[in-house]
Amino acid sequence: MFKGVIFALRLTRWLPHRVDGFWGVSEGDTWSYISPIENLIHFHAYNPDFRMPGYGVIYLPFALMFGMPVAYNILILLQLTAAAFSVYCLALTAKYIFRSDFLFYLTFYLFALSTYSNMYDTFILTESFTTSFLIFSVFFLVKGLTNESGRGQFLVFSGIFLTWVIFMRPVFFPLYLLFGVVIFLYLKKTLTFKKVSRTIIVLLLPIILCDGLWIGRNYLKYSKFLPVTRTLLYPGIENSYWGPLFTFVNSWGGTDQYFEPHAVIRWFGLDDGLPSEMHNVKVSLPGYIYTSKFNYDSLVLLRSQLKNYVTAIKNKDADSAKLKPELETIRNKCLLYAHSVKEEKPFLYYVIAPIIRTKEFLLHSGTNNLFTASVNHLGLYRLCIKGFYSLFYWFVLIFGTVGCLMLSKESVRNFLIVLPIGIVVYTILIHPVILGACEKRYFVPAYPFMLLLAVYPLWRIRGRLFAPEGKTNHSD
Numbered sequence: 001m002f003k004g005v006i007f008a009l010r011l012t013r014w015l016p017h018r019v020d021g022f023w024g025v026s027e028g029d030t031w032s033y034i035s036p037i038e039n040l041i042h043f044h045a046y047n048p049d050f051r052m053p054g055y056g057v058i059y060l061p062f063a064l065m066f067g068m069p070v071a072y073n074i075l076i077l078l079q080l081t082a083a084a085f086s087v088y089c090l091a092l093t094a095k096y097i098f099r100s101d102f103l104f105y106l107t108f109y110l111f112a113l114s115t116y117s118n119m120y121d122t123f124i125l126t127e128s129f130t131t132s133f134l135i136f137s138v139f140f141l142v143k144g145l146t147n148e149s150g151r152g153q154f155l156v157f158s159g160i161f162l163t164w165v166i167f168m169r170p171v172f173f174p175l176y177l178l179f180g181v182v183i184f185l186y187l188k189k190t191l192t193f194k195k196v197s198r199t200i201i202v203l204l205l206p207i208i209l210c211d212g213l214w215i216g217r218n219y220l221k222y223s224k225f226l227p228v229t230r231t232l233l234y235p236g237i238e239n240s241y242w243g244p245l246f247t248f249v250n251s252w253g254g255t256d257q258y259f260e261p262h263a264v265i266r267w268f269g270l271d272d273g274l275p276s277e278m279h280n281v282k283v284s285l286p287g288y289i290y291t292s293k294f295n296y297d298s299l300v301l302l303r304s305q306l307k308n309y310v311t312a313i314k315n316k317d318a319d320s321a322k323l324k325p326e327l328e329t330i331r332n333k334c335l336l337y338a339h340s341v342k343e344e345k346p347f348l349y350y351v352i353a354p355i356i357r358t359k360e361f362l363l364h365s366g367t368n369n370l371f372t373a374s375v376n377h378l379g380l381y382r383l384c385i386k387g388f389y390s391l392f393y394w395f396v397l398i399f400g401t402v403g404c405l406m407l408s409k410e411s412v413r414n415f416l417i418v419l420p421i422g423i424v425v426y427t428i429l430i431h432p433v434i435l436g437a438c439e440k441r442y443f444v445p446a447y448p449f450m451l452l453l454a455v456y457p458l459w460r461i462r463g464r465l466f467a468p469e470g471k472t473n474h475s476d
Contacts, residue, residue: 002112010122021069024076024122054167082132089139097416126168137161159206170228178422185415244334250436251338252289253356293340357432366393403453420449
């Protein structure tokens with residue numbers, strides 16, 4: 001009921017709308033997940049193949065039976081269904097970890113009311129399924145560890161859903177290490193090392209089978225060992241000016257999401273494809289980024305070269321042979337400038353920049369995709385909804401951080417607590433800190449686990465308020 005209401009309110013025509021008859025949103029990265037399947041259907045080749053087929057394999061049977069618009073609609077309905085079930089599974093996970101009925105209900109209703117992760121249920125993107133499947137995987141793992149009967153089948157289901165997560169978002173592959181550590185710590189006192197190892201292997205069976213097939217397919221095509229993807233970036237981005245420009249901007253903590261109104265990368269004048277109202281947003285560069293290799297004038301020149309190159313590319317009469325050296329000059333400058341920041345300002349590069357990117361990754365309204373209209377055009381009713389959910393997001397962020405700190409000590413005794421803490425911490429570290437990717441939607445799969453951590457301080461407060469005089473009671 002709750003997720004259905006949110007879903008219905010999200011069924012709105014975004015512009016540009018690319019697929020007639022489709023109720024939801026198909027933009028941005030959609031093509032990179034769908035085009036390989038369409039090519040597989042029509043040309044019998046999974047291409048381009050820089051995405052793993054975890055999302056596409058769900059789309060494939062419906063595309064074969066009904067065609068794209070209907071298949072898209074079925075996909076988002078399945079995303080809604082999975083999201084609804086995930087509410088119950090997350091609540092049960094909280095109950096199994098903390099052995100508390102109160103936390104079951106609190107987690108259930110808070111996550112049911114939440115919109116942050118469910119704003120993507122109407123998108124043809126991996127965020128919705130990744131979030132739901134990660135919850136399912138953790139749920140089956142916790143259920144398997146806390147229930148000796150049927151442990152094997154629960155861990156197989158956990159492995160299946162985690163494998164599906166990896167095939168949609170390979171960046172979560174290291175979660176196998178986290179899951180393995182939790183299994184070992186939880187079972188080592190009651191089982192022999194041999195039996196614990198067998199239990200971990202049961203979890204790994206789905207990824208061994210599925211990734212083994214994927215590796216074999218890649219080796220036949222490329223003669224290389226490729227367990228996940230060939231590249232972290234779109235091939236077009238990696239080989240153009242975008243990749244080095246991202247590297248340079250990230251080196252000092254600048255935001256590289258050019259579709260954000262105040263992203264620093266927009267200082268370079270790359271406004272193509274953005275709404276006209278964003279073209280007039282003023283963006284400035286911080287004064288602490290300059291090194292012996294570049295100053296403000298150097299970047300003004302680089303911006304001019306970029307603009308000229310982009311304009312020339314749009315011109316069909318442009319001489320490609322002449323433009324190639326120009327592209328190399330731009331790429332080399334960006335990489336040189338980035339390297340100079342790393343060498344001459346290591347504290348900025350290794351400490352300040354990751355902190356700035358993490359701030360951009362987490363500290364925002366939490367409602368940037370809730371409505372398509374700008375704040376000035378929302379009206380009082382929708383503005384109140386946006387305000388409520390912004391406060392909701394900040395509640396989860398603040399109390400989740402507090403819960404994480406409180407539970408760090410508790411996790412020494414209750415190893416299951418390592419799961420939500422590990423998922424949240426890993427997601428934050430891998431995206432803005434290590435990869436320099438601070439796009440807000442990358443936090444979506446970890447958000448439910450941050451919410452699970454956020455309910456713990458409330459439980460402790462309740463225990464103190466309602467405990468008998470002179471005694472603190474945290475149990476139900």
